[in-house]
Amino acid sequence: MSAHHEEAHTGGKKSIPQILFWFVLVFAVPYFVVTSVISLGFSDSKSVPYPASHPEVTAKRIEKVGSVEMKAVDREPKSGEEVYAAQCAACHTAGVAGAPKFGDAGAWAARIKNGYETLLTSALKGKGAMGAQGGGAFNDFEIGRAVVHMANAAGGKLPEPKKPEAAK
Numbered sequence: 001m002s003a004h005h006e007e008a009h010t011g012g013k014k015s016i017p018q019i020l021f022w023f024v025l026v027f028a029v030p031y032f033v034v035t036s037v038i039s040l041g042f043s044d045s046k047s048v049p050y051p052a053s054h055p056e057v058t059a060k061r062i063e064k065v066g067s068v069e070m071k072a073v074d075r076e077p078k079s080g081e082e083v084y085a086a087q088c089a090a091c092h093t094a095g096v097a098g099a100p101k102f103g104d105a106g107a108w109a110a111r112i113k114n115g116y117e118t119l120l121t122s123a124l125k126g127k128g129a130m131g132a133q134g135g136g137a138f139n140d141f142e143i144g145r146a147v148v149h150m151a152n153a154a155g156g157k158l159p160e161p162k163k164p165e166a167a168k
C-alpha cells in the first residue's frame with residue numbers, strides 16, 4: 001500500500017484515511033452535535049416509545065402544554081411570600097453566589113432604584129448567577145409578587161403588581 005502513501009504526500013489523489021477523516025469531520029461530527037443537542041432539549045419531556053408522528057405523541061405534547069395553561073388559570077395565584085419561600089429563599093436568604101440578601105437594604109437600594117420593570121425582567125430572564133425564574137412552577141405575575149415582597153422587605157416601596165386579565 002505504499003502507492004497510496006506516496007500519493008498523499010505528493011499532493012495527488014487523497015488517501016483513503018484522509019477521505020475517511022474528512023468524511024467524519026464534515027458529516028459525522030455535525031450529526032452527533034445535532035443529535036445530542038436534540039436529545040438534550042427533549043430530555044425532560046416524557047419519553048414515548050412511538051415515532052414522532054404517532055397520534056399518542058401529539059396527544060402527550062398537547063396535554064403537556066394544556067396542563068401548564070390550566071395551572072396558571074385554575075388556581076389562586078400564590079402570594080409573594082409563598083413564591084419567595086418556595087423558589088427564591090434558597091439563594092436570597094443567605095446571599096448565595098452574590099445574591100442580594102432578603103431584608104438587606106444596603107444590597108437592594110441601588111437595584112430598587114432601577115425600577116420594578118428592571119427587577120422583574122432580571123428575575124424572569126435571569127441575571128448574572130441567577131438563572132431565569134420565569135417559566136417554572138410560578139407564572140410571571142407570581143414572580144412579580146415575589147420581587148415586590150423582596151424589594152419592600154429591603155426598604156422598597158413598590159406597589160403590589162396588578163393581577164393580569166389572563167390569569168383570572
Ligand code: HEC
Binds near residue numbers: 098099
Ligand atoms: C440560584 C440562586 C438564585 C435564586 C434561586 C434566585 N435568585 Fe435572584 N438573584 C441571585 C443573584 C446571584 C442575584 C444578583 C445578580 C446580579 O446582579 O448579577 C440575584 C438578583 C435578583 C434581583 C435583582 C435584579 C437586578 O436587576 O438587580 C431580583 C429582583 C431577584 N434576584 C429576584 C429573585 C426572585 C423573585 C427569585 C425567586 C422567584 C429569585 N431571585 C431566585 C440568585 C438567585
